[in-house]
Amino acid sequence: MTGGLIVSLYLCTLAFFLGLDVIRKVPPTLYGTLATGMGAAAAISLAVALPAAGATNTAAGAVLSVSAIAVASAGVVGGLVRSKRALRDRDGNGGEKQ
Amino acid sequence: MTSLLRTFAIPVLDIASAVLFIMGLKLMGRARSARRGATLLGLGFVVALVGTAVEAADLDPKLALAGLALGIGIGLLAGYGAKIGSSVGWGPALAAAGGVAAALVALAAFFGVEAWPIGGALALQGGLRGAALGLAVVSGAAALGLGLFAGFGPAAGGSGQPAGTALAASASGLASAMLGVALGNPIVATVGALVATAGFSLAAIVGKALGRAPLDIVGGTGRKGDGDGYANVKACGPEETAMVLETARKVVMVPGYGMAVAQAQHALADVAKLLRSRGADVVYAIHPAAGLIPGHMNILLDEAKVDPADLRAWEAANQELADADVALVVGANDIVNPAAKDDPQSAVFGMPFLDVGRARTVFVVKRSLRPGAAAVKNQLFERANTNMVFGDAKKVLQAIGLELKTQMKAAA
Amino acid sequence: MILWTVMMFVLAGFVGHHVIHGVPTLLHTPLMSATNAISAISVVGAIVVAGSEYETVRTILGVTAVAAAMCNVVGGFLITERMLKMFKGGGPGPKGGRG
Numbered sequence: 025m026t027g028g029l030i031v032s033l034y035l036c037t038l039a040f041f042l043g044l045d046v047i048r049k050v051p052p053t054l055y056g057t058l059a060t061g062m063g064a065a066a067a068i069s070l071a072v073a074l075p076a077a078g079a080t081n082t083a084a085g086a087v088l089s090v091s092a093i094a095v096a097s098a099g100v101v102g103g104l105v106r107s108k109r110a111l112r113d114r115d116g117n118g119g120e121k122q
Numbered sequence: 123m124t125s126l127l128r129t130f131a132i133p134v135l136d137i138a139s140a141v142l143f144i145m146g147l148k149l150m151g152r153a154r155s156a157r158r159g160a161t162l163l164g165l166g167f168v169v170a171l172v173g174t175a176v177e178a179a180d181l182d183p184k185l186a187l188a189g190l191a192l193g194i195g196i197g198l199l200a201g202y203g204a205k206i207g208s209s210v211g212w213g214p215a216l217a218a219a220g221g222v223a224a225a226l227v228a229l230a231a232f233f234g235v236e237a238w239p240i241g242g243a244l245a246l247q248g249g250l251r252g253a254a255l256g257l258a259v260v261s262g263a264a265a266l267g268l269g270l271f272a273g274f275g276p277a278a279g280g281s282g283q284p285a286g287t288a289l290a291a292s293a294s295g296l297a298s299a300m301l302g303v304a305l306g307n308p309i310v311a312t313v314g315a316l317v318a319t320a321g322f323s324l325a326a327i328v329g330k331a332l333g334r335a336p337l338d339i340v341g342g343t344g345r346k347g348d349g350d351g352y353a354n355v356k357a358c359g360p361e362e363t364a365m366v367l368e369t370a371r372k373v374v375m376v377p378g379y380g381m382a383v384a385q386a387q388h389a390l391a392d393v394a395k396l397l398r399s400r401g402a403d404v405v406y407a408i409h410p411a412a413g414l415i416p417g418h419m420n421i422l423l424d425e426a427k428v429d430p431a432d433l434r435a436w437e438a439a440n441q442e443l444a445d446a447d448v449a450l451v452v453g454a455n456d457i458v459n460p461a462a463k464d465d466p467q468s469a470v471f472g473m474p475f476l477d478v479g480r481a482r483t484v485f486v487v488k489r490s491l492r493p494g495a496a497a498v499k500n501q502l503f504e505r506a507n508t509n510m511v512f513g514d515a516k517k518v519l520q521a522i523g524l525e526l527k528t529q530m531k532a533a534a
Numbered sequence: 535m536i537l538w539t540v541m542m543f544v545l546a547g548f549v550g551h552h553v554i555h556g557v558p559t560l561l562h563t564p565l566m567s568a569t570n571a572i573s574a575i576s577v578v579g580a581i582v583v584a585g586s587e588y589e590t591v592r593t594i595l596g597v598t599a600v601a602a603a604m605c606n607v608v609g610g611f612l613i614t615e616r617m618l619k620m621f622k623g624g625g626p627g628p629k630g631g632r633g
Binding site: 137 | 536537538540541544545548
């Protein structure tokens with residue numbers, strides 16, 4: 025159990041550092057699109073929301089988990105759609121004025 | 123048999139998903155690969171969800187599917203409904219969705235779920251679990267606050283809006299990470315942590331470009347203008363400029379007196395040659411008042427062996443600018459000042475002027491924001507699609523050329 | 535448990551790549567020497583084996599491993615230090631550093 029915490033800490037620390045390094049020199053034209061993409065990625069919580077809905081047996085649980093799923097999937101779909109649209113407009117370069 | 127497959131499939135899928143997310147985010151930071159990056163992000167999600175489905179195959183899917191249907195519907199509406207780049211926005215609020223969802227799941231784990239069905243091995247217990255879940259709720263709330271404030275608050279719609287979106291995404295990521303740690307789900311923990319710092323990094327980058335702290339940008343406070351009276355000026359470096367130039371199909375060079383002072387015409391011609399070798403269309407806009415005397419620019423460019431056929435007089439140049447991807451202004455100020463067209467009070471009003479703002483993106487290479495001979499402020503520098511590149515023109519252009527060469531070699 | 539460990543492996547791989555990416559050529563040799571020294575982190579495992587109550591053979595192996603690893607660590611750092619001292623005045627100016 026404490027082992028779990030330690031391993032998780034390691035994992036998170038590594039991922040934290042990665043996050044710092046993955047985003048380095050970003051052209052100003054891509055700021056908005058990249059940020060939107062990140063927002064979509066953060067909806068990874070969907071992956072734990074789904075089992076929650078499956079395992080719940082109280083009304084509160086049902087409401088909470090279904091809303092979580094709805095919000096998270098909205099976040100993913102919405103974010104990715106917006107990113108794709110923004111990128112399609114720019115066609116590899118400056119896009120619509122952000 | 124199936125259970126053995128499951129035990130193998132789940133780790134493989136989770137790791138594949140993590141890798142996809144990492145590569146996806148990384149690629150989205152480069153113009154030429156940004157589209158692929160977005161696709162990879164989507165793929166990462168699909169794989170993660172497949173992994174979840176495999177792991178949770180024994181559970182009752184009805185509620186989950188209902189939630190998914192609802193969410194996908196809302197997402198499509200949000201994604202296609204609003205204009206891209208609309209100033210007030212759901213953009214930043216969308217970035218908070220992940221965090222809000224994480225908070226909700228955390229609450230569900232507190233109240234609604236008796237025994238967490240999967241990923242038990244490394245889940246936290248008792249007090250630690252509660253703490254992590256609590257953090258998830260707090261971060262999720264913070265994400266929502268940031269997202270709504272950035273999207274609808276005082277600073278909405280500025281060139282700093284990406285900062286708010288990035289911060290909201292960061293808080294969301296943190297919420298997801300805490301949730302993943304609490305429940306023992308490695309993919310959620312990893313991607314969450316990744317986004318948490320990535321969002322922070324991006325917000326810091328935007329902050330540096332605008333010269334204000336990211337939170338200031340969101341709150342609409344901080345330096346509203348510096349000594350020269352300019353506000354919302356975005357700056358970037360030669361490498362970022364090269365990254366945008368690299369994918370441009372049409373570039374208009376706008377040389378000015380600053381180029382003469384720095385003797386940067388050779389470096390400029392080199393950049394043009396590099397861009398041409400990638401198939402881009404490059405022309406030079408020659409304004410009659412550029413430099414000290416009419417023809418000053420022509421002499422310098424001729425020295426740099428620029429083909430006179432590539433030069434455009436200002437009317438022709440303005441037509442070229444209309445469909446240009448990038449306008450690269452080198453040491454010019456008054457000749458690109460939109461006040462010549464817009465502001466009857468201005469000293470420069472009525473002068474022929476080069477409307478570089480018509481290009482998709484404008485880069486202005488200058489040593490500082492100091493005014494030109496006409497001694498007036500140039501609103502071009504404050505526009506959303508303008509980026510200043512501060513420095514000596516020759517050095518900057520050489521750096522751009524170097525970066526272009528490196529990128530071309532890497533891409534080859 | 536395996537999943538987490540492998541995942542850490544993968545992530546650490548990425549981090550390693552990013553940390554090293556763009557290091558100026560001039561610094562390659564001392565960097566290699568330093569990374570060699572820290573690869574002897576295996577000394578931790580060796581200490582555990584040597585210190586646990588195992589039978590003679592295992593303990594001997596463990597102690598040998600500790601000794602070897604410590605040689606690696608100390609020697610590696612010393613050499614790196616000597617290499618770095620050869621750069622007068624606080625390190626080279628990176629030529630064509632991080633892009």
